[in-house]
Amino acid sequence: MSDKNLLSPIKLGPYELPNRIAMAPMTRNRATNPEFAAGSIQATYYTQRAGAGLLISEGSQISPQAVGYPNTPGVYSPAQVAGWKQVTDAVHAAGGRIFCQLWHVGRISLPDFHDGKPPVAPSAVNPETTLYAPDGSQKPTVTPHALSLAEIRSTLDDYTHAARSALEAGFDGVEIHAANGYLLNQFLIDTSNQRTDEYGGSVEKRARIVFEVVEAVAGVWGADRVGIRLSPSGLFNIGAGSDNRSQFDYVIDRLNDHALAYLHLMEPFAPVDEIPNMIPHVAEHYRPRYRGTLIINNGFDQARGDAAIAQGLADMVAFGKPFISNPDLPARFAAGAPLAEYDQNTFYVGGEKGYIDYPAYSAA
Template sequence: MAASVQYFIPIFKRKNRKANLGKLEGIFMKDQNIINQNDEVLFTPIRVGAIELPSRVIMAPLTRNRAGADNVPTDLMAKYYAQRATAGLIISEATQICPEGQGYSATPGIHSSEQIAGWKRITAAVHAKGGRIVLQLWHVGRISHTSLQPNGQAPVAPSAIRANAQVFAAGGFVDVSMPRALALSEIPTLVETYRQAANNAKEAGFDGVEIHAANGYLLDQFLRDRTNQRNDAYGGNIENRIRLLSEVCEAAADAIGADRVGVRLSPLTSFGDIADSNPQTLFNRVVARLAELEIAFVHVIEGETGGERNPQPFDYAAMRGSFPGTWIVNNGYDRTMAIDAVAGNQADAVAFGRSFIANPDLPRRLRENTVLNLPDPATFYGGDAHGYTDYPALE
């Protein structure tokens, strides 16, 4: 704005100073209107597949480790999510599709009748507040420990390669266990487990699902060539490595409709020493395949999850390509960055994580451009209501 004002002042002729100042004021007011319109773009409605959202402020999935016995969602969790129902869309915390999919203590599941009933109370609480919520479907793969697995068995992975990572178990953080490679004969059952999880999410009252294919977990492990060293139909070239994600998406879409399915991706995340030799080509093709499947949205973590946004060169616009659905971005966005991303068509919506932990009324705070509560990292994982449901909203 200042540059445009400085540009126009020197060309005014003194005798037309008053007239030119009037023109300048008109230009200034026009630019101000553009700024104001840009401020509002984050808070305009959008249709995401079959789901109508009142704004583009999305609550990112946030693991909080507060599930009850047998990983059943609790009434405290219902209060937590209902407090945040003004989000354009809530994406639930990562939720394991089966007992083998668990990698951390006290994370909820969606594979038992008790878990479905627990989630049903949560979706009802969110919907009663006028909110919308989708369930993130999760299988951690090799990011687990034998103490969290049924009968103390080894975690599963595309290949028997141990991760350099830790997980949160009953005694605190521990190194992950050595995984075993999934047999080819086991993969159809795994795909059906995702299908059933999507059906369970529908039964629990969710508006849709997000398939977790990011952050070094099972589906991401299949995508990347450092962790996928198979020599069958699910390993080797890119088409084979994306096959499992494609089949999982098809199964979920068959269960609840493609217009209620999204996928989360993280092309540059290195958690658990995951990597690919050519991430740009890989993820361009992943998104092209998701476009063919006509899913509702893609949710992309830009850079390292919770860390550096540009750890290496990557063209997210090229990755987005011709994807016709909703494009959600995530990782360290503040109000200005989010507005710029949506106004500049780099994204259709923006997901916020830690800001939603400490600010149950985050959409209002962002719209009014007011101060944000600061989150307490000591209460992120596990515990009770402190640091969970006791953050204040605006009066």
């Protein structure tokens, strides 16, 4: 046990953070303009939350191919860079730090986002789910197009370009989104990756693209300003792989060689004790294996977050939903103030409502 808690400072990469509270990446679908650019409403939203030791932006698509949800911001075009610059300038003026989550959804998309063409994936395996189309209707997913080797190379170029765009936009770092059943997670898991070339088969080959992305992005930013998010026991958007445990053991062991800013792990959304080769307690399993800064997330409150830090199970804790309705979450933790409830109906729609109208405690 240590005497550290969520409110203790920490060094993350080159940054001195005032506390160990990260705001988890959360898609809020408010980039309602033809350019899919962030702008003044996002600047207000993130600045209200700048008391977090680290803000992690909502997933931001790295290319037009990478999108799968309505009105999510991109991080590849000049208009998007200019939009995010408004956000990062405002966050910095408020004393905060913000990383950009680099996102490619892979097969979790619809032809409606791609001029009628199917989305892309490691293999032509339909995720068999329903998604929201740009017009707001719900539609079933289709069988995706399996990326060719040349298309994988151009996807890596898209990661490099998006990483450069994020740098130009004034972010403090980037988080590679390799969790929650999206493209990189689809490569890792053998239900969605049935390739027989150098990107499929063994745990090493399925992980290949993840390390190529890490190297491409770290080549732009330096490893100490790059984080990566993984969901080793995740079942969101993806079936359980036959060998999740050995797959993620391999990936996380090898991440030790890259001296990244952090590894951001998610605990499972639902218990996985009954599923073979899954990891019921992610932080307990991976803390001893990972030598760098570890952020843990999913369902934490202040007491559990403090305990995770004091026990050394993680270095930081990311909070998602609590930050939606409590923009001043760290100050509330410091004051022992009550938390406001969030309204799920405005997570993904509503403009300013449910987005920038939750008051800070002192004003509540």
